[in-house]
Amino acid sequence: MPELPEVETVARGLQREIAGRRILTVTLGKTDFIDNPTEIELNLPTRTIERVERYGKFMLLRLTHPTAKEPSALLVHLGMTGSLMPRPVAQPHAKHTHVVFLLDDGRELRYVDPRRFGRMAFLAGPRLQEELLRFGADPLESTREAFVDLIHSRHSRSKALLLDQSVIRGVGNIYADESLWRAKIHPAKTGASLKPAQIKLLYTKLQEILRKAIALRGSSISDFLGSDGLPGDYQQHHRVYDREGKPCFRCKTPIRRIIVAGRSSHFCPNCQKAPRSQKRRRKRSQIRRQKRHKRRK
DNA sequence: CTCGATCCCTGGACGC
């Protein structure tokens, strides 16, 4: 559930709380969500958390070491239910605490994640660079022109494109649905089928929503809390997400929920007109496939 | 390139 605004909220909180702290020891519980548990145990102690950044839905804990020259970082993805917070050593460990970093100020940085859909990895040097290159543009840093190109050049459905971290990094189900509603784009419309003006509007709305959500410390559905334990408030501003059957804020038409790109997608069937038909889409992609086939021959 | 299906995992919702 944590998407860009929630991760930004947590990252800012951690930057304030733990930047400059040195890690003394690491204790691991379950490790099936960690790329390389041994490397974490080996490399994290003695390193200092220089600063905490957000990278898409990841938190990037930039690390320094007295002798190591290569840049290194701890990548943390919160998945659906992850949290990373500093706690007093005396405080009992919450259930599903899987990673504990003892800090040089006597506190513990704890990773808790009931479902373990998160991810953790220690990366350094070229491997770190390589990993970061797998992801697409940050929606808040991309230019409008680049964003339009990105979407317009693809034949995937708009919802799939927004969710694809290798295209745009940081957007998840909530902010995809919310931005498509604001831009009046049906989630099943393909990027290529959109007019540039529509994509420009999507870009603007997506940025507006993300900035507003960051200002409100994210959306707290289920139980998301920032690193200082405060909930977010953006859920008050949701227009379609989790509002199936409720009236559209623009036209009162009941909001619908369908599965697009394997994810539940909420939209207004009146404001967000459906593409002509699935059949035609299939036919078109078949034609493209044949063209490519011929070209190869 | 793009798609759908499947798996991972647990807690919350729901039915009885």
Add this chain to the structure above:
DNA sequence: TGCGTCCAGGGATCGA
């Protein structure tokens, strides 16, 4: 009250 069942959801992976 308690038990069983279903489902959500980000991402990796695989076959079509």
